[in-house]
Amino acid sequence: MGMIRNTALAAAGILALSACTTNPYTGERQASKAATYGGGAAAVCALVGAIESGKRARNAALGCGIVGAGVGAYMDVQEAKLREQLQGTGVQVVREGDNLRLVMPGNITFETDAYNLRSSFYPVLNSVGEVLAKYADTTLRVSGHTDSTGSRSYNQTLSKQRAGSVADYLATRGVDRSRMMVEGLGPDQPIADNASTAGRSQNRRVELYILPKSA
Incomplete structure (x- = not known):
């Protein structure tokens, strides 16, 4: 032996x-x-x-x-685990090549016009943090978005505060804060029409990008 x-x-x-x-x-x-x-x-x-x-x-x-x-398989495993953990929570898991994107709607993540996380959303982020802490060979970009209602400066600040709240909470779940980059994009990247109530609701969100580390 x-x-x-x-x-x-x-x-x-x-x-x-x-x-x-x-x-x-x-x-x-x-x-x-x-x-x-x-x-x-x-x-x-x-x-x-x-x-x-x-x-x-x-x-x-x-x-x-x-x-x-390979990288693809490493991300495949994370995608499968995230989809399993987030089924029925309202958080979307989107695959983009070797990258993953989690879309967290504002109405289930935050109180209205605030950046405090809803306590009911903690279990969801606990599940996300468990997977991200286990598969640490990735970098994370947390992006906050708002609708076009209100001033640009207010929306810019609110969007970054919301992204920061998500990142800070994930850090308490064992995800290294140094892996995360936080940004507030305000109303600049809408995914729906801000002219409608439904569209504005979709635009108010936080997106978490999970990216393989570069060599």
Whole structure:
């Protein structure tokens, strides 16, 4: 068993080195994107069975399978878990290539004309935070939006405050605040007609973008 372990570790070291590239500007060795998500990671993970045993090995192999399959598969798993957790909550999960976008309508997220989160929305954000904390190899952009009613400066401030409230709460659920960028876009990116009550309701929202980290 010791010989198998040593051989596996040595092979893993060779594979890790081969998956690195040299930065032409700094001369430093660094992991390539392929090492993080691609074949190099899959090959290293394939050695887990030689080191671990039983249930622990199976769990590790499942995790490695996700990593080795690529960025798309990593995001697929998050998408599936988010859709499962958010079913029936009113939060939309939108897939855009390898990115995910959560659309949180203002009427279920905040009190009217305020940026305080509704207490009834806490369980929803708890579910979102659980997934985001587990799949940490992403960056997050939290964008607040309003309808066109009222002054631009007021809407700009309110939209950023609402986005900040979502980000701050997620941070209390184990999501690293440094992963999150907060922005207020006011009425500048409507998704419906502001001339109607229904349209304005759709435009009042917070969107959470889940983006794979760059190499």
